[in-house]
Amino acid sequence: LCDIAAILGMHTLMSNQQYYEALASSTIVNKQGLNSVIQCTQYKPVPDEEPNATDVEETLTRVKRNDPDLVEVNLNNIKNIPVPTLKAYAEALMK
Incomplete structure (x- = not known):
């Protein structure tokens, strides 16, 4: 499924997590087909670094x-x- 999506230029139908799970597994990971919902990965916000005090x-x-x-x-x-x-x-x- 990963290869077909890439050939068709539809690689955005899968999230990175789904892609790597598919590569790592020897079985079919997503059995719901292309109708399944893809959700973005929620990352923790990173606080900004303090300004540099160098003169x-x-x-x-x-x-x-x-x-x-x-x-x-x-x-x-x-x-x-x-x-x-x-x-x-x-x-x-x-x-």
């Missing part, structure tokens, strides 16, 4: 100075870093 300009200055105490730079979860600042980071890291 972008200070860290850039330290990168440019090649500060030996600066071991890691984390720019994740910092909103609205200007493109020229990112280019300055790239240029400083190439040196």
Whole structure:
């Protein structure tokens, strides 16, 4: 059934869970046919990470100075870093 649905371009008739159950089983898993209801998997909401407190300009200055105490730079979860600042980071890291 999985292969036929894929060939016909109807792979959305099965959820991922139904697909993997069909692949793992040697018997027919869904005996209700294509009229059965497909429900989406309910996932737990994941809380957003807190904003990164890194001072972008200070860290850039330290990168440019090649500060030996600066071991890691984390720019994740910092909103609205200007493109020229990112280019300055790239240029400083190439040196």
